[in-house]
Amino acid sequence: MGLTMKAYEIVLRHIEEHILDGRWTVGALLPPERELAAQLDVSRTAVREAVRSLAAQGVLTASVGAGPESGTRIAPQHAKVLGKVLQMHVALGQFSVDEVVETRIMLERSSAFTLANNVSADALALLGDTLAAMEADGLDIDAFNVLDTEFHVTIANLSGNQLTSVITGAVRQSLAAPIRVASERLANYAEFRTGLMRQHRRIFEAIALGEAERAADLVEFHIRDSHRILAIEDLHPTSQEPTTESMV
Amino acid sequence: MGLTMKAYEIVLRHIEEHILDGRWTVGALLPPERELAAQLDVSRTAVREAVRSLAAQGVLTASVGAGPESGTRIAPQHAKVLGKVLQMHVALGQFSVDEVVETRIMLERSSAFTLANNVSADALALLGDTLAAMEADGLDIDAFNVLDTEFHVTIANLSGNQLTSVITGAVRQSLAAPIRVASERLANYAEFRTGLMRQHRRIFEAIALGEAERAADLVEFHIRDSHRILAIEDLHPTSQEPTTESMV
């Protein structure tokens, strides 16, 4: 099997091994593409394709130019990429909106519960800021949705688990497009938004009071209620198995 | 901002838009690289880099050759890729093993709980199969770990939420390497394995009896116990900020 390995896979494996071994850690500078190509005895194209692959996964970043800021490095941060990947997969209809919502509920119940049991003044201040921002006047749908997401992700974030936080953000982001569309066709959107903000306030208060179970319940109700009102359906329902044309 | 868009980004956005719009759904066949390049007025290289990016994210698959099986398509399945991406990020120390474990517990508690409340004969049969496979003689560490993962993912799967299931698999897979290493250095590995299987049996029984809360508790204990014994630490702890060599 190893004999027919594609050129870019050689590069891919080379880089991945260095990372898994710990030889290249966050911030490390990779050799220039031309040099790496020479080392591995493949074309520069192959190196570039491998680098692109890893960049798409948020593992590498490339910057053009000269000096210490340039070159290809192990990426310092990649939460966004994970979110984008998940979003794409949801858009492909692999997961129903129902599933995504249920997953959201599980994740966010847990975060709210944990945070409520372990809340600090700083955390409350931060969370309060996002609440206030959301209640500002003149926000259009998109701006509001960004802040809405921020509120939920902040709770996950403050609960102390970065991985949970990233997944929460990704799951919420994957719903961004359908939520926007559904919001736009809501007759009483203003009223809907007011309701959301009231629910957010209640969640905030429960967390502030350390009422963990109640906070979790409120989060669940909040999510279910918004989706009930928005009545989001799957974008690309039940992507059929391409019926194998066996007519012969 | 749009003016200086890189060539491969043009292609990337083109493909992504088609997917998000629902014009290309799972199984759809993309135009040949040469043709797509002509359509977008970029080089084939640019197209290939974009395709590689999306392939790395599990969104596309490419097959060489002629006939209906060839060409680049929207990928039918991608769970594996998510796992690989997460694994890389865990290796980079972006997420601590502790965080990953806690996330596992949350996910798997929930799955076990749901499944126990909603169990069918078919589900039990399937789950029983993986149990039996795990108890076979002569399995090496890797084979056993694969089956172990399968047991946990199967529970998530049977609980009915594919997204949860995929995330569970990804999270478990991201721990595969450290678990293997830790297992190899365990003096009493055989005993450890026996203990795991007993715990699995108990989880199975709780699910079979519909004892949801107990099943969840057993899962949590099982995960915590194994990690306590394995004593897995972060591979590349607290990756230092690369000390900028300012010696001159």
Next chain:
DNA sequence: TGCTGACCAATGGTCCAACCATTGTCAAGC
């Protein structure tokens, strides 16, 4: 001395044109 600006080098980004490798199709020949 200290600033400015032209040049230079390093690096990723892009393109092209050719060729290779794999695989299904189809017609010719047996």
Next chain:
DNA sequence: GCTTGACAATGGTTGGACCATTGGTCAGCA
């Protein structure tokens, strides 16, 4: 019919050239 070989379509790979961006260098000037 069956095999076989040519062919076509498609992704995989290469080398080489050139572009674009960025930081550093250094001469020249104030």
